[in-house]
Amino acid sequence: MAIKIEMLRCFHAVADHGSLTGAADALGRTPSAVSMMLRQFEDHVGAPLFESTRKSRLTPLGALIRDEAARALMHHARTIDAIEALAQARAGHVRLSCTPSVAQMIMPRVLRDFIKARPGVRIDMRDADSDAVRRHLIEGRADIGLATLPILPGFRRELLFSDAYGVICPAGHPLSRTQGGVGWHDLDGAAFIANGLCAQITDPDFQPVLAASNLMLRNTASILGMVRAGAGVTVLPRMALPLDFTDLVFLPLAGTQTRREVWMVTPGPGGLSPAAEALAAAIRAADMNLPV
Known part of the structure; x- marks a missing residue:
């Protein structure tokens, strides 16, 4: 039987609180459920982790495993936070390729507001002529292209202005x-x-x-x-x-x-990460009024 994250969580809670009852209250579980999970963990380890049934003192092995469990639980929490941040577009990396005029006149205020709202997202923007923007998209070096672009098979094209x-x-x-x-x-x-x-x-x-x-x-x-x-x-x-x-x-x-027509071109359905989808939505919503 593989060690499950819930085993580590139960063991760590018991070690912290010094009793099954305290751990059960902290975890929102019954003492019997915590006891069963702890017993499964000790069976897997093959040695006792507490010196008595009262669970108030760890064995030397238990003390070592407690430190490892704490590191594993912290790493697990960071991993879950990172996954959720990526899924909710609070983190990620977006590659943007656009013509110099768009980079100078449109994107500064779009990126200012976007980065303020989503500080965990990294933006890599390069300015290039329309032919280079097209190549960046086709070669997979850009997630979003803003330029005078033709219809590209497999890509979505939206007129911005x-x-x-x-x-x-x-x-x-x-x-x-x-x-x-x-x-x-x-x-x-x-x-x-x-x-x-x-x-x-x-x-x-x-x-x-x-x-x-x-x-x-x-x-x-x-x-x-x-x-x-x-x-x-x-x-x-x-x-x-x-x-x-x-x-x-x-x-x-x-x-x-x-x-001159400027289009936003992105990969077809499912081709953008949540962060890139969020930036594309911000570009669509931007004020495209041009100087008179």
């Missing part, structure tokens, strides 16, 4: 003085910096502008740095331009309905 594209140029650039919005024709002859999201723009009038570009960048910080340096202009969603960039301007595009 969409925002308009616009031209980003330095303050004082000739385009910044254009009245009534910038059209694709206004970019003819301009040094244009292509980026990964340009592939999402299918307007025919944009294709010559894209084809004429001799610089492709995929990192948002690098793109904005090149624009600030005067290397060219680019097209990005409104959210990609932080509000504190006073030396850059966002010019709405005229004559196009194209918008």
Whole structure:
């Protein structure tokens, strides 16, 4: 017969209280039930653990086993707490992959509130372009992806928000003085910096502008740095331009309905841990209002 955790619990309670009656009161059991469990434990050990039937004094072996029982019971309690914390999303590890604009504009307040509510959950967030986010999901390196993503077999896709594209140029650039919005024709002859999201723009009038570009960048910080340096202009969603960039301007595009769509993509039913499910729910509930 294997030693059961209840045997250790009964033995430890009797050793602590010095009597069957005291142990029974502490455990919420009858003295006879505690006595039977203790007898089974001693039979398994093969030696007496108490010096008398009054259970007031431990044998030398009993004293040694009491210390081991205390450690085992403490470990068992910690294990149960950890299991319950994981099941109730009070603990766990969530891997999040998202585009830089979402990482900068949406996730700070989401994660601030989430971590405050669930301090036992560890978050690993990496920012990457949409193609890299897709790879992270497919390769199992991300639990939640937030990006402009296609339908992926075996994954769930939920639209979070969409925002308009616009031209980003330095303050004082000739385009910044254009009245009534910038059209694709206004970019003819301009040094244009292509980026990964340009592939999402299918307007025919944009294709010559894209084809004429001799610089492709995929990192948002690098793109904005090149624009600030005067290397060219680019097209990005409104959210990609932080509000504190006073030396850059966002010019709405005229004559196009194209918008960037940001989706939350997660594994199919049963594919998320409770902690990841809780974070996904927090993202769904977040205020997605974009800067004007």
